[in-house]
Amino acid sequence: MSWITKTLTSSIGRKIIMSVTGLFLCSFLVIHLVGNLQLFKHDGGAAFNAYSHFMGTNPIIRTIEWVLVLGFGFHIYEAFALTRRNKAARGHGYAQWKAEQNSEWTSRNMGILGTIILIFLIVHLYNFFWRARFAGDLPKMGGVDLETADYDNLYLAVVSSFHIWWYVLLYVAAQISLGYHLWHGFRSGFQTLGLNHRKYMPLIKYAGYVFAVVVSAGFASMPLYFFLFTNERGDVVSNAPAFIQSVASAF
Amino acid sequence: MAGSNPNAKPMNLTLNVWRQPNRSTEGKMVEYKVKDISPEMSFLEMLDVLNEDLLHAGTDPVAFDHDCREGICGSCDLFINGRSHGPEKGTTTCQLHMRKFSDGDTITIEPWRANAFPVNKDLSVDRSAFDRIIQAGGYVSVNTGGVPDGNEIAIPKDIADRAFEAATCIGCGACVAACKNASAMLFVSAKVSQLALLPQGKPERKTRVENMIEQMDKEGFGACSNIGSCAAECPVGISLENIAILNREYISAKATSNNLA
Structure with missing residues (x-):
C-alpha cells in the first residue's frame, strides 16, 4: 500500500475526506439555494427555467457536476466506512449509557440524519434531475420566444410536485435533518482539518449554526410556499396572507 | 445522629455490577445490596465495603482497578450510571464521593467498553x-x-x-x-x-x-x-x-x- 492510500484509509485520513467533501457540499448548498430562489420570481418560471437550462447544458457546469457527484459519493462512502469501523470498536455495549449528559444529540446521530438526507436525495434526483436530464418527459415552456420555447418547464414540474402533500412532508423532514446535520457538521469539518484556534473557533461555531438554520429554512420555505400559498401554476392564491401577497407582487 | 444534613445519614444502596470470571467467559449484571454507607466514603471505599461483605459470605469479591486513590495515577476506571467515572465532572472514580448519591439509589457499575480494552475480570480492563x-x-x-x-x-x-x-x-x-x-x-x-x-x-x-x-x-x-x-x-x-x-x-x-x- 502506498503512503497515499495508507493515509487516506487511516482513521484520520477518512475523517479528512469526510470534512473536505462535507465542506465542499456546503458550498454546493449555497449555490443551489441561491439559484433556486428564482422560484420565487413571479414570471411564470421564465428566470428559473432559463437558469436550469443553463445549468443543464453549459459545458463548464457539466464538468463541475462530476466533482459534485464525487463529493457526494465519497462523503457517503466514507460515512459507511467510518460507521462500520466505529461500530466494530465497541463489540459489547453498555447496560446504561447516558451520552445525552455529555454531548449534543445531533453530533451523535449524524448517520441517521445523513440517511434521511440520502433517501430524500434519491427521490429528489429522480423527480427533477433524472426527468430533466435523462427521461426527457418534462413539459416544454412553449410561448412566442423561439429560443426559450424548447426549454424544459422545470418550474411547472417543481410547482406541481410541491402540491403533493407527502412530497412536501418529505422535503420539510429532509430539510430539518439537513439543518441538524449542518449544525454539527459545519464546525466539525473545520475541527477535523485542524482548523481549531481559540480565537476563531467561537466564530466558526456560530457561523455554522447560522448556516444550518438559513440553508435548511431557505430550502424548506420553497415547498411550503408553493403548497400553502399558490395554485398549481405558481400564482399566489387570493386567500394567501396579505404579507405574502405584497412580497410576491414586489418581485 | 449526624447533624441536620440529611446527606450525612448512612445510606443503603442497590448496586448492579458487571461480573465476568475471565476474558473468555461472557459475564452478566449482578445485583448487590450494601448497607450503612457513609456519604463521606469515596466510591472505591464503598466497593471495599461490598467486597468485605462478599468475602464474609464466601463469595468471590468484585475485581476493579485502583492504585493511588488520589486522582493522579489513572488506574481507576469505572463506568457508573452510564458515565465515565460517574456523574461528577472533572473527577476520577476514586475522587467521586458517596455524598453525590442518595439513600435508596440503584447504581449501575460497568467496565470500560471497547474492543481494544478487553475485560480481564469483572470491572477490571486491560488498557495495555x-x-x-x-x-x-x-x-x-x-x-x-x-x-x-x-x-x-x-x-x-x-x-x-x-x-x-x-x-x-x-x-x-x-x-x-x-x-x-x-x-x-x-x-x-x-x-x-x-x-x-x-x-x-x-x-x-x-x-x-x-x-x-x-x-x-x-x-x-x-x-x-x-x-x-x-x-x-x-x-x-x-x-x-x-x-x-x-x-x-x-x-x-x-x-x-x-x-x-
Whole structure:
C-alpha cells in the first residue's frame, strides 16, 4: 500500500475526506439555494427555467457536476466506512449509557440524519434531475420566444410536485435533518482539518449554526410556499396572507 | 445522629455490577445490596465495603482497578450510571464521593467498553493498548552527554502551559469509554500535542504522529466524530483543541515526511 492510500484509509485520513467533501457540499448548498430562489420570481418560471437550462447544458457546469457527484459519493462512502469501523470498536455495549449528559444529540446521530438526507436525495434526483436530464418527459415552456420555447418547464414540474402533500412532508423532514446535520457538521469539518484556534473557533461555531438554520429554512420555505400559498401554476392564491401577497407582487 | 444534613445519614444502596470470571467467559449484571454507607466514603471505599461483605459470605469479591486513590495515577476506571467515572465532572472514580448519591439509589457499575480494552475480570480492563500506542512514539529520545544548562532551551510561558495542560492526561481511558465510537483520539492527541509544542519533541515530531496513529488504528479504536463526550468526561479536562492539533500534525507529517511506506 502506498503512503497515499495508507493515509487516506487511516482513521484520520477518512475523517479528512469526510470534512473536505462535507465542506465542499456546503458550498454546493449555497449555490443551489441561491439559484433556486428564482422560484420565487413571479414570471411564470421564465428566470428559473432559463437558469436550469443553463445549468443543464453549459459545458463548464457539466464538468463541475462530476466533482459534485464525487463529493457526494465519497462523503457517503466514507460515512459507511467510518460507521462500520466505529461500530466494530465497541463489540459489547453498555447496560446504561447516558451520552445525552455529555454531548449534543445531533453530533451523535449524524448517520441517521445523513440517511434521511440520502433517501430524500434519491427521490429528489429522480423527480427533477433524472426527468430533466435523462427521461426527457418534462413539459416544454412553449410561448412566442423561439429560443426559450424548447426549454424544459422545470418550474411547472417543481410547482406541481410541491402540491403533493407527502412530497412536501418529505422535503420539510429532509430539510430539518439537513439543518441538524449542518449544525454539527459545519464546525466539525473545520475541527477535523485542524482548523481549531481559540480565537476563531467561537466564530466558526456560530457561523455554522447560522448556516444550518438559513440553508435548511431557505430550502424548506420553497415547498411550503408553493403548497400553502399558490395554485398549481405558481400564482399566489387570493386567500394567501396579505404579507405574502405584497412580497410576491414586489418581485 | 449526624447533624441536620440529611446527606450525612448512612445510606443503603442497590448496586448492579458487571461480573465476568475471565476474558473468555461472557459475564452478566449482578445485583448487590450494601448497607450503612457513609456519604463521606469515596466510591472505591464503598466497593471495599461490598467486597468485605462478599468475602464474609464466601463469595468471590468484585475485581476493579485502583492504585493511588488520589486522582493522579489513572488506574481507576469505572463506568457508573452510564458515565465515565460517574456523574461528577472533572473527577476520577476514586475522587467521586458517596455524598453525590442518595439513600435508596440503584447504581449501575460497568467496565470500560471497547474492543481494544478487553475485560480481564469483572470491572477490571486491560488498557495495555494505550501502552503500545505510547511505545510507538509517545516519547522523546534523549542521548546521554553533558548536563545542559537549566535555561538553555527557551520555551515561552504560554507554550509551556499548553504543553503542560496536555501532559496532565493520566491515561485512564475515560475518553474511550465515553466515546460513541470508542475512539482513543483525545488520549493520543494529548500526548502528540504535548510533545509537538515543545522543542524537545521536534526531532521525532513527524514519525511520532505517524506511528502513534498507525498503532491506534491497529488496536481497533474507532475514529473521532467530534462529538465531545471525551472532553466532557475527562477527569483532568483535556480539551478537544488537542484533537485538532493531532489532525494538523498528522496531515503535515504525512504530506512532508520522508516515510514512503
